[in-house]
Amino acid sequence: MLADELQHKIDFKTKPLGALGHLEYLAHQIGMVQNTVSPELSNPHMVVFAADHGIAASGVSAYPQEVTYQMVMNFLGGGAAINVFCRQHNIAIKIVDAGVNFDFPAGLELMDKKVRKSSRNILEEPAMTSEEYRQALENGKSVVSEIAKTGCNIMGFGEMGIGNTSASSLMMSRLFDLPIVSCIGRGTGLNDTQLLHKIRILSEAIEKYPHIETADEIAETFGGLEIVQMMGAMKEAYDQNMLIMVDGFIASIAVAAVWKKDPQILNNCIFCHVSDENAHQTLLELLGQKALLNLNLRLGEGTGCALAYPLIQSAVNFLNEMSSFEDAHVSNKE
Incomplete structure (x- = not known):
């Protein structure tokens, strides 16, 4: 055998x-x-999905929503942490507009997979319609299908989206039937007062939807467009038998939602680091996984994947x- x-x-x-x-x-x-x-590892890629979140208007992040599109421009200019680490380790990087609340100019090296400008405010209505949810999954799948043509067999997934730790906390609470307060962290660096506000807002949001149960319903109601596109991308990477490098809390939530539907996806997943976000270690334990690194990272962008890639290469090389x-x-x- x-x-x-x-x-x-x-x-x-x-x-x-x-x-x-x-x-x-x-x-x-x-x-x-x-x-x-x-x-062997062939043509490694990093994909960063970006989108805005309607719930950001409720003050759940330390940063304003416009930081999402500003950071996308930073990615495209090569100036973000993920660009630095990908250059260092010769990892190709693709930036995906999954639903940023901004009209990007033509001619950028940006994969345009925008479903809509920002998810909806969960306090008022589900984050997306069923049709938008299906489109986001399909768009994520198409990103991986395109990259697979280059011979890539290992892919990392990162994200950018002000408000996306809130969406992830809501998804985790419902996916694993946990109290929402145990799934909430400081995200981009909330102080104590801001954290209490985030807990209050997310508690109100989760109580608004008592009857959603399936992974698809949970992701459609609470998820962001970048999270759902990551779900579609990860499922396609698994179907293409790629190695899937999983970044931090938000990327792990995307995997968890796919895992609820197809547990075998974990066979292909390498959890690259345990982040400083409060609930990530709990999530890894629920998935029965151990992360490669613990550097107290809480940046997202796929940075944990890029930093872990040399260790993955070392495992192949010693063998x-x-x-x-x-x-x-x-x-x-x-």
Whole structure:
């Protein structure tokens, strides 16, 4: 069996059993996904989905809504953290307008997948209609389908959207039947007064929709357009048998919503870091996952994926290039 062959190859490298820790698990996972004892990473990509959120008008973020489009312009100019880290590790980057409340000028290196300008304010109505939800899923799928043509077999997913930790907290509460207060964090850096306001607003929002149950209903009602497009993209990446690098809290919520419908997606997921957002560690535990890094990041953008990518490459490299005891004529443990 392939699983046994991979484990044998890992165990008989010139090291004590288990000495490379989580890298050994990662190498085994990647080999299983690619159905080979000699896996490889090809043309890595980072996709950053951007959209605005109607609930941002209720003061749930420390930053105004216009920061979303301003940061998209920063991404396109190459000046954001995710640009720096992708350049460092030779990861191609694509920026997607999933629903930014702004008219971008023509001629930008921007994937235009805008469904509408911003999701609706959840305090007043569901974030999107059923048709908008279906379109967002399809748009996310199309992004990955296009990139897959380049031979990419590993893809990271990031996001930008003022208000999206609020949408994610609401989704987590309903997906896992948890009290909303246990799913809320400081997002972009709220102070204590702002955090109490966020808790009050989100408590009011979740009480407005008592009867939604399925993952699709939850994402349609509470999610953002960038979160839903990420869901569609992740599902397509899984269907294309890519490795899926998952960033922080918001990207993990997108995975969780897909997982509710298709649990096998976790086989392809590499959770790159545990963020400083309050509920992310709980979410990882609910999904039965362990993150590669813990750097107290809370930026989003896919930064955790870009930082973790060299470790993922190292897992592949040791499996392919490190000598076995037999090859190196090194005595193994008795």
